[in-house]
Amino acid sequence: MHDVVVAGAGPVGLFVACELALSGCSVLVLERDRDPRPPLKALPLGLRGLNAGSAETFYRRGLLEATMQASGAEAQEVGADPEAVEAPGPRALSHFAGMTLNAADVDTAALPYRLPSPAMEGFMTSLDAVTSVLTERASALGVEIVRDAPVTAVSQDDEGTVITAGGRQYRSRWLVGCDGGRSAVRRLAGFAFEGTEPLFTGYVAEVVLADPDQLPIGFHLTDSGMYLRTPFPGHLGLMDFDGGTFDRSQPLTREHLQAVLRRVSGVDVTLDEVRLASSFTDRAMQATTYRMGRVLLAGDAAHIHSPLGGQGLNLGVGDAMNLGWKLAATVRATAPDGLLDTYTTERHPVGAAVLDWSRAQVATMNPGPNAPALRKLVHDLMRTTDGTTQVYRQTSGLFAHYDLGDGSTLVGRSAPDFRFEDGTRLGDLLHNGRGVALDFTEGRALDGTAQRWAGRIAYAAGPVRNNLGFTALLIRPDGVVAWDAAHTPDRHAFERAAHQWFGAPSRLTTGAPSL
Known part of the structure; x- marks a missing residue:
């Protein structure tokens, strides 16, 4: 019996499996598809964007470089200047309802407690690239993957679960x-x-256009919906506000896609060929x-x-x-x-x-007699400094806040990438999936106390290039701050936080090395 069965060998399932195996759990992944690299996951239809928060997550597990290489993103400026002491502003932003925004309009002063990091920006990738990296990682960690195994039955009791997939039964604790x-x-x-x-049926397709110059590259909102042409030859996205009625209800023929494209774009465009297509909705x-x-x-x-x-x-x-x-x-x-x-x-x-x-976003893009007025209002608001900054906060993935019951500035937020004087960064210390106690005090105030959780919490002490006004922090394995101190650390407060997130101490030792 495995500790955990994960259903699904996409990026999320594989990431969960890797996290579990990193901590010594036995993991089985069941995937319904036989082909590990289906065409819909490859470029161009598999095109996806990893935001800065996801880039930070891959960095914290030592997977950023491999993911960038697999994505063809080696030349992109993802990281900050290695010698920088303060975090730079963003270089690019996501869109809102097809409206592009200027990253220079972000108010960086409204984004405190950030530090330079190898993962400061997001980048374009594909499902195939991310899945390939995580599959290799899972294999190296001993995760077993069974393909052509769609889940058809699930039951559970107090002791575990029973999963029927691909005609076989599997038992696991979770x-x-x-x-x-x-x-x-x-x-x-x-x-x-x-x-x-849903309000619309959406389409992504790889096509051959009779005259590509008829459709300019970029997002285009129209009186009937939206179309997107990317720099990838023949790669199109469409939104047809039909109430989502077409999605997966009929074959995606060349004639249907051409009719939708003509209606949405208002251009008498001709599709010579549809090589691959898929539909979705805004449900x-x-x-x-x-x-x-x-x-x-x-x-x-x-x-x-x-x-x-x-x-x-x-x-x-x-x-x-x-x-x-x-x-x-x-x-x-x-x-x-x-x-x-x-x-x-x-x-x-x-x-x-x-x-x-x-x-x-869908409400803003929804066609109708009042749509132009609403779009103009939203567009004007988004173009303000506050509006652009809010879009960055919402879409960058760097500013999520978990309510951990502590009013402190950083608790519940992603930890800044503190850099010790020897060059070691917090991100490096998180590669093995353990928590981290950071101690910036001259006397190593948490030495011994943090070591009681040895094996679950790594202890790192020493001066850092920019401590942002903190003397000590406790970081969860996911990089979220669980406790912080701006003055002399209270050992009892640290212990309470360690108990809350890591359970009872594992052992009592003294004398931990500092960085």
Whole structure:
């Protein structure tokens, strides 16, 4: 029997599997598709954007460089100047409802407690590239992957779960459903899935245009919807406000796509060939809880929404990073009471906010007699400094805040990438999936105290290039600040935070080396 079965070998499922295996759990991944590299995951239809928060997540597990190389992003300016002491402003922004914004309009003074990092920007990638990197990582960690194994039955009791997939039964202590928006795990386990119905059918397609110059590159809002032509030859995106009635209801023929493109663009364009196409909607739904007993959901299995702004993959990566260490601690019986329940309480509001962000964009783009006035108003507001800064906060993935019951400045937020004088960064210390206690005091005030959690919390002491006014911090394995101190650290306060997130101390030692 495995500790955990993960349903779905996409980026989210593989990331969860890697997190669990990194902590010593036995993991089996069940994937319904036989082909590990289906055409829809490759460029151009598999094009996705990893935002800065996801780039930071891959960096914290030592996977950023490999992911950039697999994405063909080596030359992109993702990281900050290695010698910088203060964080630079963003170089690029996501769009809002097809409206592009100027990164120079972001108010960096409104974004405190940031430090230079090798992961300061997002970058374009593909599902195929990310999946390939994570598959290699999972294999190196001993994760078993079984393909052509769609989940058809799920049951659970107090001891574990039983999963039927591909005609075989598998037993595990826990099951994580990462099997997409039409998740079998979600349905079979009985999760409630609630939200709003769609307003449009969307299409992505790789086509041959008779005259490509008829359609300019970029986003184009029209009186009938939206079309997007990317720099990839023949790569098109369409939004047709038909109430979502066409999605997966009929074959995606050349004639149908041509008719939709002509109607939405207002151009008498001709498609010579459709090489590959897929449809989707803006249906926005979310599981009411991400855990039922021994079954958990992550990624699109937990929430679906339109792909506007490219938030889906990033939201799923955040789920995986939050869930992995908590479930691993539960499997190892080191988790404090209620730790696994914090997965839903922390990630559900983040998912709900992304769904609302998606709905707001769809409402802005929805054609109608009042649409031009609404779009102009939203466009003008977004072009202000406050509006542009808010778009960056919402879409960069760097500013999520979990309510951890502490009013401190950094608690519940992603930790800045503190850099010690010898060049070691916080991101380096998080590669093995443990928590980290940072001690910037001259006398190593937390020495000995932090070592009581040796094996679960790494202790790093010494001066840093920019401490942002802090003397000590406790960082969770997902890079979130669990506790901080701006003055002489209170050992009792540190111990309370360590107990809250890492359980009882593992041992008592003294004399830890500093960096």
